[in-house]
Amino acid sequence: MDEIIQVKDRYYIKAASCLVDDRTRVLKQGETFAVFDCRGDIQPIGRGEQGLYHEGTRFLSHLEFLLGNQRPLLLSSTVNEHNELLVVDLTNPDLVLDDGTELPRGSLHxxxxxxxxxxRCFERIRISHFGSGHLTLRLLFRFSNDFRDIFEVRGLRREKRGRPLKERIDQGTVCLPYAGLDGVQRRTMIRFMPDPVALSGDAAELLLSIAPGEERNIYLTFCCLIGPEPSVSGRYDDEFGASLTRLEAYRAQHCEVKTSKGHFNEWIDRSLDDLHMLFTDMPQGIYPYAGVPWYSTAFGRDGLITALQTLWINPAIARGVLGFLAANQAGEHCPKxxxxxGKILHETRLGEMAALKEIPFGRYYGSVDSTPLFLMLAGAYFRRTGDRVFLEQLWPHILRALDWIDRHGDRDGDGYVEYQRQSENGLDQQGWKDSWDSVFHADGSPARGPIALCEVQGYVYAARRHVVELAEIMGDAKLAGRQREKAERLRTNFxxxxxxxxxxxxxxxxxGDKRPCRVASSNAGQCLFTGIAAPEHAGRMADLFLSPAFFSGWGVRTLAEGTAHYNPMAYHNGSVWPHDNALLALGLARYGRTRQAMQLFEGLYHLAMRVELxxxxxxxxxxxxxPGQGPVLYPQACSPQAWAAGxxxxxxxxxxGLSIDALQREIRFRHPILPSFFDEMTFRNLRVAEADIDLHLIRYGDDVGITVQRREGDIGVVVEK
Incomplete structure (x- = not known):
């Protein structure tokens, strides 16, 4: 990958080939994730991201399964519907075995x-013999590891690295250790069952005797170990059962949504299962990691937006996100x-480079929007749940976050929250579009900081409005009054x-000179989402975003065609982001533009029908x-990704037009519309405080009928038409 040129952004992700060509398969659980090729191997090809990773380090960089000395032929490959299991069907090519036996293609499954x-990564290989004659098969596994930090895999070069240590081999197990510069020893342990006839630090050879009609199993376990952590054994079936139990617990938390359209149900189910895969259990609750492979860690902004997206269906996500971010709220000034x-986390990273501070992201706060989003989510969570005990726990953190907005976020006292990088190695741009060239003037010249993004002012406005409600609940009328006044002044000045x-x-x-960057961007669409936009402007903005300059047919672009720096293949300057479109759709509906919001909904629905899984x-x-063509995919996109799933x-x-108010014991539908691609929808186990309800929605022409099918507890349903 040395031929790739890196420009400006030190955290640019290098690409040598397209993801869709590589056909990778992804698994994740907790702090561990894996990227395999479609055969279930790990190959140093394409973008070079394939591997088994744990806590930000690649513990396995190469794995190849050979039948004799040839790769099996691929029949099919997929991750199952709940993201629990990678399943691959293979068969043998035409082979001449070691004893001279000719094995025709397709004799083995x-x-x-x-x-x-x-x-740990558990693997079972089941070989079924459908041919004739007793066979002795030679199976070969080649493997290696590089213990590279995820940022090295992304393209960063290090002046020094740790050193591999001598492998240790014992009764079907090989241990590959690495001594990091951070003083931590990391080990990859690989177990084979049955025992190999030959085992070294980079290969294992097994002989398998199999008769016609017989079925034989081989088991491999790959353990990622850090420091003195002992290796833990376990049987494949038992451990798989334990993993299923955890996933079932995740699934039991959320409201079930089903519609009369099977394809839409597939999208809903895949999105939920992607979220479950990205969940990581923290001491404070579940946290949706941002995305695989590059962002499999806790990001403040991503977690907060994902929690807002899913708040109505599962508020436990929001509770976990708020609890984790409160526990990691900044307590002091640290320019590095x-x-x-009071500032809320941007991201946190594990691994050797973070420990050595070769990257600033061990615990990094370079995000201008995480703090107001934290306040927005806190207010929205309380309205959704009425959880007074948790609010009281959060209250000191809410006050600190509010103080950050007033003291540090608003650097010059003009009422706007701005950012400018302090860290030498941090991010230049600190909004959600954090590419180095994402903020500029109409002529394409870069904007000089400090920079006040339009959507961030919307977040601050919404945050202050939420704090008004929370302060009243907490009995602080003075704080509520001040926040109400500041919110209205901000909206007027905006x-x-x-x-x-x-x-x-x-x-x-x-x-930094208070000159507006006169660029039409999707950022402004989020001003509808937060409510800071003036009602008299909403209609014109809706028409703009649904015009051909912005709307591609699949979704709204981040920039309009013809804008300086516009490039439909750029990360932030012309691409389409599903989460951005969802925020815009909710904003359009907020201002009574639900029909335009449905165009975005339909565009993303048709996208979901055209992409894999x-x-x-x-x-x-x-x-x-x-017509007749699918979407053009972005080669470096994370998939799955939390706020895309949400x-x-x-x-x-x-x-x-759905909203839930636990204090009022009310579920409200405001001018509901069903999208054109289904006619009926059912919600089961929609929980509000101590109540539980099932609802059925059905289309009647342009109208929607809503029926309560089951109700337990005190909860009302209000429909505005």
Missing amino acids: IFRSKFLWQH TDAEP QRDFWCEDLSCYALALD SRLPELFCGFRRL AVFQLLQASL
């Missing part, structure tokens, strides 16, 4: 299955990590300083949708 559980008292009449849009940002990627290219639930919320 080879079934590989893999899953992750508690920092862009930390300031119209004056950000609205661009000629663009029919809010400016992307104000630069009905799994929305992190982003895709912004090329126009053409998008469908926010789109449903926009469609139905």
